[in-house]
Amino acid sequence: MPRVLSDTDVADFRERLCEAAERLFAERGPDAVTMRQLAAELGVSPMTPYRYFEDKEDILAAVRANGFNRFAVALEQARDSAVGARAIGTAVGEAYVTFAVENPHAYKLMFDFNQPHAEKYPELVAAGQRAQKTMTGYIKDAMAEGLMSGDAEQIGLMNWAAIHGAVILELAGMLPPGGARMIFRGFDTALIRGLRPQD
Amino acid sequence: MPRVLSDTDVADFRERLCEAAERLFAERGPDAVTMRQLAAELGVSPMTPYRYFEDKEDILAAVRANGFNRFAVALEQARDSAVGARAIGTAVGEAYVTFAVENPHAYKLMFDFNQPHAEKYPELVAAGQRAQKTMTGYIKDAMAEGLMSGDAEQIGLMNWAAIHGAVILELAGMLPPGGARMIFRGFDTALIRGLRPQD
DNA sequence: CCTTGAAAACTTACGATGTAAATTTATTAC
DNA sequence: GTAATAAATTTACATCGTAAGTTTTCAAGG
DSSP states (O other), X not given: OOOOOOHHHHHHHHHHHHHHHHHHHHHHOXXXXXXXXXXXXXXXXXXXXXXXXXXXXXXXXHHHHHHHHHHHHHHHHHHHTOOSHHHHHHHHHHHHXXXXXXXXXXXXXXXXXXXXXXXXXXHHHHHHHHHHHHHHHHHXXXXXXXXXXXXXXXXXXXXXXXXXXXXXXHHTTOSOTTHHHHHHHHHHHHHHHHTOSXX | OOOOOOHHHHHHHHXXXXXXXXXXXXXXXXXXXXXXXXXXXXXXXXXXGGGTSSSHHHHHHHHHHHHHHHHHHHHHHHHHTOOSHHHHHHHHHHHHHHHHHHOHHHHHHHTOTTOTTGGGOHHHHHHHHHHHHHHHHHHHHHHHTTSOOSOHHHHHHHHHHHHHHHHHHHHTTOXXXXXXXXXXXXXXXXXXXXXXXXX
């Protein structure tokens, strides 16, 4: 009887709305991302998005998941463009900083630690883990190549924490522009030296 | 003529309001920090705070500055309780992690990068720089003692970024309790080794 | 074709928020 | 006591997310 939305209709709408949200974030800041503005961007009424998303939180989770997937792609490309654990580590770290600096709004949204109930969105969790996996995966390779020794898991977290911390300090305005990249490079060399086997 | 507020009256009110805001943050989360709730906590009408603060943004800036000053005190105490650059570095790092873990809401608010126009609040900037100074200051001493070589400013920021990243990972629930401290200790030893002079 | 009925979209409405404007209260100098 | 004015309150408004109610749209049965 009635017209019914196909799966691709739904997916299309969700995607267009996410794109509009990212555009608003980047061009007009977080305060411009309102339900009414989003609807206006798509030329629909303010309540229409509620047919496609649970609520605004659900929309933000989808945008974050999108961001994490783009982020993961950038990291994976960097990893695949380098040879050897040492070069891969550097390339991935540089790509990490580049993504954060070029997509500050996306990065801030992705890692906003005031986001409640992130665990309720499995797609978001999966996208985050995909990025994290690339960030930390090459540590084991570095150990296999004899570049490092220690607990791979902890060293991976260490490296990830360091870059993340540097980026966040820069995005918070507590570092000069380009500061995060410089700090990463310092880490890159110092950690490699400090974690070298034997001593 | 009319009653006029003394400077201490103003300072008192501002302080009591900041305390109420911190309490609301800690006990009921960010969404509970509304002008009406704040006013109710002080037993005044919702518009009264506007006699003492520009707007809500100004209140949050004051709360953040408060947090940074308490943070700076904790770091300075740690620095003054240890002897020798190596021990000071460890003590300050431990104090950093302790403050963040014991004051998660304050810490999150202080470093919330979604806060716009932070540069408009010189008191906040000064408080942040005060903390930064302690975080990075002992690096020069470490160099004077022959423990490290390199750019002191950059190494200080490096250390800060690493601890900050680890803390944020823990506050975001991505590390087990105590994980940030473990990661910091890993950094502490690895960086000392990696930054040692000559090689 | 037309009717029909449910899905989808829209319109309206509500409570909450930050805060501007208008109003009332309180205090002090004369 | 009274006038003047700072401080506080009350009222009001635009905007937010979204619940509820209404209208539109389109595929199937006659």
